[in-house]
Amino acid sequence: MKQYIFIHGKNTSLSQAELRSLYGDQVELQTVDYSVISTEQQLSQADQDRLGGTIKICEVVQGDLIEHIIQNSKNEKILFGVSQYSGHKRLSVVLMEVKNELKKEGRNCRFLNKNFANISSGQLNKSNILEKGIDLVLCHTKGDSFWAQTIAFQNIDAYSHRDYDKPRRDMKVGMMPPKLTQIMINFAHAKKGSAIYDPFCGLGTTLLETALMGYQPIGSDIKGRLVGNSIQNLEWMIKEFGEANPQLSTVNSQMVFQHDATQPFPQKSFPRNLSVVTEGYLGPPLLQFPQKDQQQEIFDLLDGINSKFFSEISQIIPSANRIVMSFPYFRSKKEKVFYPEDRLQKYAEKNDFVIENEFRSLLYERETQTVGREIVIFKKS
Ligand SMILES: C[S@@+](CC[C@H](N)C(=O)[O-])C[C@H]1O[C@@H](n2cnc3c(N)ncnc32)[C@H](O)[C@@H]1O
Structure with missing residues (x-):
């Protein structure tokens, strides 16, 4: 079973209702910013392309985050982005923590975030980061937080x-x-x-x-x-x-x-x-x-x-x-x-x-x- 995070568009109620209508019981949790959905299927850009109310689909990272980034990075110098939802830490702190951990593993890296803000769909599109690097989201719930890797995003063009x-x-x-x-x-x-x-x-x-x-x-x-x-x-x-x-x-x-x-x-x-x-x-x-x-x-x-x-x-x-x-x-x-x-x-x-x-x-x-x-x-x- 895979766990996915669907990041909602601006109209939360429509986004949530669309996901409930398509995924029914597989919807495990809905916050204002995102829904968590478990499914046997491997989701892809085709699933994203039929969702008007979701801006990103991300697969939850199992195991150690830094190992996951290293294993999934495409280049020697790692290009990464992080967006945080329902967050309680400053994004600048999160970004520096990831950067420092990667450095400790001997990896050169650069983050894509501008002014320590979340990565927009437009930026994802322009930077080609899904091909060249790795885009991550950090989601917080009441007692927990988890990381996920973006696998698809809304093609605004x-x-x-x-x-x-x-x-x-x-x-x-x-x-x-x-x-x-x-x-x-x-x-x-x-x-x-x-x-x-x-x-x-x-x-x-x-x-x-x-x-x-x-x-x-x-x-x-x-x-x-x-x-x-x-x-x-x-x-x-x-x-x-x-x-x-x-x-x-x-x-x-x-x-x-x-x-x-x-x-x-x-x-x-x-x-x-x-x-x-x-x-x-x-x-x-x-x-x-x-x-x-x-x-x-x-x-x-x-x-x-x-x-x-x-x-x-x-x-x-x-x-x-x-x-x-x-x-x-x-x-x-x-x-x-x-x-x-x-x-x-x-x-x-x-x-x-x-x-x-x-x-x-x-x-x-x-x-x-x-x-x-x-x-x-x-x-x-
Ligand atoms: C709001 S528009 C629909 C716009 C459409 N959803 C779109 O995005 O292009 C409503 C349409 O209803 C049509 N209409 C009005 N009364 C109608 C009727 N009695 N039977 C069929 N169409 C009617 C109008 O000609 C108009 O094109």
Whole structure:
């Protein structure tokens, strides 16, 4: 059994929930900064690449740390980095201790840390330290601390490439960040290779991430123009990432079509094993925090769409499969106004779903934005 440390991204609750959803009972411990997971599998960069909420995966070092560094260092002069989580020692002290121990063993060494700060994903990327040296993390729990070696880290350039370089972008439609999309896809627990459907696909962010993660993407949108844009983005992805991701060769970009999600779904066009991951319609773009009556108006508008959508989609979702959907909430410095719980509860009860997460537990927001997203996981009974 191997023990791994998963270092969380900025949104702790989403990171923790994503790992619980993928690794279940194998999650041994979760702190604000990291999760400890035991598994028989040898994890690799491929496991990291499908996790939107983890910035590093590190394998726990068994036995003596200094011996481990010497055995695993690639060059005569050892290049190393150390990041500390939930720490109680100054990082400068930790770094000097490691350096001195290595010197005692007669090894020349240099640490990568700048200003005695943790090593960022960007630094990991630029320095190529996983190939040239060794990156370590020191994690503290209440009574204990342990060392781990980084084996994979979040490739921020790859996320930016697919977020910013795809041919079709439109700030008015509102685009899901790829990392959040991955987290939502992981919440769906879909069987490998099964179909994931986004009935409000917009520019196709969910379709792209779905395809990259080895599922079969299906998408629709009420607007024909956006359907065309989604297909273009999907085809770009297949071209751009196809060589490194052979599973993309089986993606059929024609599985994106125009459809109003409040109307009956063309049942015959869907595979039996279907899950839904979608952002849903967030309402008109807002420049400022809406007044009470405008909040009510937007929620009523969305409820009109969503209640019909749930009654139609429930006809094609098999038992035990999930709908993972985000709903908007309004936020200012002083308050947050959430999509009404009773309406979410109503979608579930009327259509044989149970809501798996607690309300307000899975939130995503950006400092500068008036609209946040609350994620709700519906499981078909
Ligand atoms: C927030 S956007 C989705 C953005 C998408 N997740 C992305 O990242 O590109 C919501 C989409 O819902 C679509 N929409 C609104 N009402 C709809 C309906 N009744 N049926 C289907 N799509 C609808 C809009 O055209 C819009 O593209």
